[in-house]
Amino acid sequence: FPKAQMQIARDEGIKIGCNTVALSVIDQRPLKDLLPYCKAKKIPVFAYGVLMGGFLSELWLNVPEPDDRDLENASLDKYFVMIRRWGGWRLFQRLLQTLAVIAYKHNKTIPLVAMRFVLEQPGVEGIIVGNRLGFPTSDYTIENAEIFSFCLDSTDFDDIKRVTSQGRDLFRKVGEVGSEYRIRDEQGHVLSVSAQ
DSSP: OOHHHHHHHHHTTOOOOOEEEEOOSSOOGGGTTHHHHHHHTTOOEEEEOTTGGGTSSGGGTTOOOOOGGGOSSHHHHHHHHHHHHHTHHHHHHHHHHHHHHHHHHHTOOHHHHHHHHHHTSTTEEEEOOOOOTTSOOHHHHHHHGGGGGOOOOHHHHHHHHHHHTTSOOHHHHTOSTTGGGEEEOTTOOEEEEOOO
């Protein structure tokens, strides 16, 4: 939930055990106000979308921009739209190249660096990394455990920020966390919320 909805729930006396939000190297909207709010109120945050449906991996490094009709599932469609809104495929490739250099430095993979980036944000208590049915995932499960064997240093964060700061501010471009799931009328009023 975004900060405003969290405040409403708390004002109504609802005790919030945790909040799950989309957060990645590209989609850093929760860093604006939600994570500081949750941290101040001692509400643990768990992040999903950390790997952007698999886009944040070696699989997409140094490859041409895909045709959106060729993407295999709705998750990739959603994150491809987010990549375009943020800065496009060319900037995304620069980000992947930067993540690859950091991964090489730590003897890890791009997904591990992307996960570590999110896990090290103040207020993030854990990350949710999905496995897709029909895909071999046991290797990734073992690899993902390596996330606890290293930390990013200030140079890594600076290198990532140098690229991500060239993209659009998704908080201003898309709206607060979860706003991409709300259907609005011409006046901007929320008509319905689609399932995530």
